[in-house]
Amino acid sequence: MSAPAPTEPAAPRDAAGTDAAPPGAGAPSGAAQERRRPWLVAAVVLAVIAAVLVSVARGLYRDGPLEPDAPTGQGAKAVVQVLGDLGVExxxxxxxxxAAEDLRAGGTVLLTAPKSLSGEQLTTLAEAREEGGGRLIVLRPDFVALSYLTSGITPSGALREQTRVEAGAACGDLSHGARVLEVPDEEDALDGPASLYSASGAGTTSCFGSESGALVAESDGVLVLGSPDLLTNDGVGRADNSALALNALSASEELTWYVPSATDPQGTSSPSLVDHLPGWIGPVAAWLVLAAVLALIALGRRPGPVVVEPLPVTVRPQELVLGRARLLQQASARDAAAAALRAAAATRLADRLGLRHESALDGLLAALAPHVEESPEQLRALLGPAPVATDRDLVRLAHDLDRLEKEIDR
Incomplete structure (x- = not known):
């Protein structure tokens, strides 16, 4: 009898009685899962490369409102290049x-953003101009800035629609060879609607006027242009804007183009680390943040809920005063501004006269009468709730209150 033929061993079975799968036939391994996500790495690489290419394409110029090297619409490279061709440095x-040093030397300074300067900075420029006899060209200053720079020009209105303004017959040399200026509407403007100004007093002139005021005004070596769009790359080609810009800025062989910076030691805010970084860092950082967010989403990690934590905020008194003054100016709230000036002056006068608990106006007027030359009626008109009709009356009220306090101090 022959021996039985050998049989192959049966496949192992699991506890349920089914055939067990051979090694390697189970769920996909970690390496297989990683191979399924090549698009994630490619997306991150492409995002970084695109960010670098965009930054290089923009060049190394500093882009911003009225930056002299910026070829963008808000820059002023076109005006600067033509000035260079005309021999202006x-x-x-x-x-x-x-900028103050150049004004003391008798030079011409263009101030592109007067509203970003503090009172100390504006005072420095005004004193330097008076000392050296320099020429200061200011773009769209507000009431606060003009109160430091000159007393002969005050804001009187705005042009909120796209408007063409013609030079009047009395403009003379102030038109700088331009016959018609064109400013954009409020939405397309660089820094809000074009401002109009009224000029009063000896040595003050204005040009390109409308019903509410003039677009160009000059007083005591200060030339005011009501719209920065007259100098931008997008706006200089409209109407005769180029004639005004080039002739006004090429009056001397040297021009100081003053663009205020947050790194100014005299500024109201201290420079941060971001202020020292080059301009192309922003787009690159944005692309990297986007790539990181995509990576987190792909990996299934979700950010937690947003936690709101109130933090203390310190606001400098000077910023509060300037901010409140600009709000009152925008709202044309002259009576509210006059009431604030009178209340503050009355409080200081009462303290100096020893009337710390005196709250009635009659008591303050009776105490002031022996110390001043004004009559009781004049004092009541000065400190009482008399209406203020114009910005010029408001400035005069501030000067009269200041003179009254100085008279009491003597």
Missing amino acids: VETKRHTAD
Whole structure:
């Protein structure tokens, strides 16, 4: 009898009685899962490359409103290049002290953003101009800035629609060879609607006027242009804007193009680390943040809920005063501003006269009468709730209150 033929061993069975799968036939391994996500790595690489290419394409110029090297619509490279062709040497300054030094030397300084300067910076520029007899060209200053720079020009209105303004017959040399100026509407403007100004007093002139005021005004070496769009790359080609811009800025062989910077030691805010970074860092950082967010989403990690934590905020008194003044100016709330000036002056006068608990106006007027030359009626008109009709009356009220306090101090 022959021996039985050998049989192959049966496949192992699991506890349920089914055939067990051979090694390697189970769920996909970690390496297989990683191979399924090549698009994630490719997306991150493409995002970084695109960010770098965009930054290089923009060049190394600093982009911003009226930046002299910026070819963008809000820049002013076109005006600066033509000024160079006309023989004018344009030098960019970003600190108040440098611009003030040029004014003391009798030079011409273009101030592109007067509303961003503090009272100390504006006072420095005004004193430097008076000392050296320089020429200061200011773009769209508000009431606060003009109160530091000159007393002969005050804001009187705005042009909120796209408007063409013609030079009047009395403009003379102030038109700088331009016959018609064109400013954009409020939405397309660089810094809000074009401002109109009224000029009063000896040595003050205005040009390109409308019903509410003039677009160009000059007083005591201060030339005011009501719209920065007259100098931008997008706006200089409209109507005769180029004639005004080039002739006004080429009056001297040297021009200081003053663009205020947050790194100015005289500024109200201290420079941060971001202020020292080059301009192309922003787009690159944005692309990297986007790539990181996509990676987190792909990996299934979700950010937690947003936690709101109130933090203390410190606001400088000077910023509060300037902010409140600009709000009152925008709202044309002259009576509210006059009431604030009178209340503050009455409080200080009462303290100096020893009337710390005196709250009635009659008591304050009776105490003031022996110390001043004004009559009781004049004092009541000055400190009482008399209406203020114009910005010029408001400025006069502030000067009269200041003179009254100085008279009491004597």
